[in-house]
Amino acid sequence: MTDFHYDVDGDGVATITWDLPNKSMNVLNLQGTAELDGLVDKALADDAVKGVVITSGKKDFAGGMDLNVIKKMAEMAGDNPAQGLFDGIMNFHRITRKIERAGMDPKTNKGGKPIAAALPGTALGIGYEIPLSCHRIFAADNPKAKIGLPEIMVGIFPGAGGTTRLSRKMDMMTVSPILLQGKLHDPVKAQKIGLVDEVVPADELLAKAKEWVLNATDADIVKPWDQKGFKMPGGAPYHPAGFMTYVGASAMVHSNTQGVYPAAKAMLSAIYEGAQVPFDTAIKIEARWFTQVLMNPSSSAMINTLFTSKQALEKGAVRPAGVPDMKVKKLGVLGAGMMGAGIAFVSAKVGIEVVLLDRDQEAADRGYATVEGLLDEGVKRKKVTPEKKAEILGRLTATPDYAALKGCDLIVEAVFEDPTVKAGVTKDAEAQLEADAIFATNTSTLPITELAKASRDDERYIGIHFFSPVHKMNLVEIIKGKNTGDDAVAKALDYVAQIKKTPIVVNDERFFYANRCILPYVNEGITMLAEGVEPALIENAAKLLGMPLGPLQLADEVSIDLSVKIIKATQAALGDDYKATEAEGILFKLFEEERMGRKNNAGFYAYDEKGKRIGIWEGLRREWPVTEDALDLTTVQHRLAMAQVLEAVRSFEDGVLMDIREGDVAAILGWGFMPWSGGPFSWLDMIGAEKAVEICDGLTKTYGERFTTPKMLRDLAASGETFYGKFGPKVEKAA
Numbered sequence: 001m002t003d004f005h006y007d008v009d010g011d012g013v014a015t016i017t018w019d020l021p022n023k024s025m026n027v028l029n030l031q032g033t034a035e036l037d038g039l040v041d042k043a044l045a046d047d048a049v050k051g052v053v054i055t056s057g058k059k060d061f062a063g064g065m066d067l068n069v070i071k072k073m074a075e076m077a078g079d080n081p082a083q084g085l086f087d088g089i090m091n092f093h094r095i096t097r098k099i100e101r102a103g104m105d106p107k108t109n110k111g112g113k114p115i116a117a118a119l120p121g122t123a124l125g126i127g128y129e130i131p132l133s134c135h136r137i138f139a140a141d142n143p144k145a146k147i148g149l150p151e152i153m154v155g156i157f158p159g160a161g162g163t164t165r166l167s168r169k170m171d172m173m174t175v176s177p178i179l180l181q182g183k184l185h186d187p188v189k190a191q192k193i194g195l196v197d198e199v200v201p202a203d204e205l206l207a208k209a210k211e212w213v214l215n216a217t218d219a220d221i222v223k224p225w226d227q228k229g230f231k232m233p234g235g236a237p238y239h240p241a242g243f244m245t246y247v248g249a250s251a252m253v254h255s256n257t258q259g260v261y262p263a264a265k266a267m268l269s270a271i272y273e274g275a276q277v278p279f280d281t282a283i284k285i286e287a288r289w290f291t292q293v294l295m296n297p298s299s300s301a302m303i304n305t306l307f308t309s310k311q312a313l314e315k316g317a318v319r320p321a322g323v324p325d326m327k328v329k330k331l332g333v334l335g336a337g338m339m340g341a342g343i344a345f346v347s348a349k350v351g352i353e354v355v356l357l358d359r360d361q362e363a364a365d366r367g368y369a370t371v372e373g374l375l376d377e378g379v380k381r382k383k384v385t386p387e388k389k390a391e392i393l394g395r396l397t398a399t400p401d402y403a404a405l406k407g408c409d410l411i412v413e414a415v416f417e418d419p420t421v422k423a424g425v426t427k428d429a430e431a432q433l434e435a436d437a438i439f440a441t442n443t444s445t446l447p448i449t450e451l452a453k454a455s456r457d458d459e460r461y462i463g464i465h466f467f468s469p470v471h472k473m474n475l476v477e478i479i480k481g482k483n484t485g486d487d488a489v490a491k492a493l494d495y496v497a498q499i500k501k502t503p504i505v506v507n508d509e510r511f512f513y514a515n516r517c518i519l520p521y522v523n524e525g526i527t528m529l530a531e532g533v534e535p536a537l538i539e540n541a542a543k544l545l546g547m548p549l550g551p552l553q554l555a556d557e558v559s560i561d562l563s564v565k566i567i568k569a570t571q572a573a574l575g576d577d578y579k580a581t582e583a584e585g586i587l588f589k590l591f592e593e594e595r596m597g598r599k600n601n602a603g604f605y606a607y608d609e610k611g612k613r614i615g616i617w618e619g620l621r622r623e624w625p626v627t628e629d630a631l632d633l634t635t636v637q638h639r640l641a642m643a644q645v646l647e648a649v650r651s652f653e654d655g656v657l658m659d660i661r662e663g664d665v666a667a668i669l670g671w672g673f674m675p676w677s678g679g680p681f682s683w684l685d686m687i688g689a690e691k692a693v694e695i696c697d698g699l700t701k702t703y704g705e706r707f708t709t710p711k712m713l714r715d716l717a718a719s720g721e722t723f724y725g726k727f728g729p730k731v732e733k734a735a
């Protein structure tokens, strides 16, 4: 079986059709690479062939590279993986360059065969870099298609010529979001900014591409960078205009990445250095930087977590075996507040019929208006058509009437965080439901097993914990109560798949997983403040770790009153076992002074009247003076990182977390944990258990038992093993 098919029509146009057997999406693997190479040779060598169209037999063009190929290239080189990677990358360059030059005379640029790419749908990563080496890119007018280079999102960069070609095709301002943020575009927008040349009706795609191929002249197929006198758009680095751009780009990348993402910096170096030399040298430079990035442990950790593990979880890696499809048809959402409305919105959007229920019609209507507002936002940004908006709202009923819940196969309860209120609505809703319906709660702090007692069937009761804002946060934590059965887990997972979010499944313990890890991070930051550490040092140390928000800013975002509420509830629940912390004194003080955080424009930070943060609140240094023997950066970072990481390890040790992949994926998606590290478990593997134990033992000695090394980590250090080596999924053989 082959990945590519070859056909020559009566006009002498060869069509190379990419159609990976038994897969819905094309991805490039080593066999496909060799086939494409051979077919391009065949077309160029055949005098009867006048030109070539490269297209796909599927609804999309290609999703990118099979990331196993990277592993394979490194493995094949034995002792010298870097050389293996570099040679492998140069092989891609050789093939794309062959397509680009298409047999033309190197001196005169004449006599080449026109090669067009015809993209029926999505073209990502190397699935766009191959078209980019062609002479003209045709895209079908398919609004669902996404075109671009998302590599940066998994910690690498476009390394098959995409970086060098695009930075020669468009100026830095235009290319930056595409390369540095991995922005994807639909065909119409892609054409506007120059990613594709023509957008044509889907049923004319091949005909238009062939027509162009048959009419293209020698001049039409020479890339600007292969012509005499080529100048970098926007200016090369030492051109006055270019100078400004590159200095600005470098500063921008650094401010966005704090220097912790090797790929962004390497890509910028490849562009900067490549811009000063001819194309063929530039792609060699790109290959060297790409090799360096692939050799960096951060890249493999990010690929593992943000690509391999995330995809596995989305495809049901932890779904109970043998339970039939449990997709939701009719959903009831109880409570039309901030969370309920968000849940209703993301569900109605994917075609689920939704009943949004609140105490009275007015409250229910408020929820409906929130959904409408989110849709209006989409219409304004041209992401949603007015027809689509009407269709989505048509699936939404806002009501106080429990009878409307008849026929719901899943309920998600999001009323006040109060067990009595929750118990009441559970009973009222269940009275309307068939016996096989599943009931879920969106509680963030109350134990599922306790709440399940109000249900008629605790096997069919489960936690589905969304993060706020629901329409933006992609992680959903599914929590099993003590008696939750497989049907409920499967239902929750199938529902999360329907709304296109990423699930993890955990057991029922205080704060579940994500909140359990994030609270100690905030606490540690505030504790340091109490100790007299300069607040700016605390915040910047967190940023330099790659945390999106420092602990003090996060406390402001969460709101001080909510933190106080959580502390009080924890005190009540733990009774004598509760240990007071230094941090809570500060939180109570801010609470008394009505500094509730972002919500009232006053917290650890000061804000202007428009709600913009303007800096650390000056009162902090007055109330908690900075002591002279303040900590060094590394200690602050170790404390902030370990506060989270140790809680993740404890969650796994306790059995709350059942799979370390879930621990890593949830950490990055749920609270933005140091994404460059691949998550807490990947980070520990990266620095090594032995080093981690050394850090924890040191911290425990100075700061106390909250840093006590978990036994599991100490055992790994003793045996020289890693988390993924010992607890990861069985490693698949690279294809």
Ligand code: NAD
Pocket: 334, 335, 336, 337, 338, 339, 340, 357, 358, 359, 363, 413, 414, 415, 416, 417, 418, 421, 424, 425, 442, 443, 444, 445, 465, 466, 467, 468
């Ligand atoms: P909210 O106060 O915005 O909304 C709660 C809604 O429930 C209100 O509209 C209220 O009228 C309604 N309600 C209260 N009692 C009711 C009853 N007896 N019958 C019907 N409706 C009733 O609160 P929220 O922030 O949306 O939180 C809801 C739930 O989600 C809570 O359990 C909370 O812990 C959880 N949660 C919140 C967040 C967050 O960031 N806000 C995140 C995850 C989970």
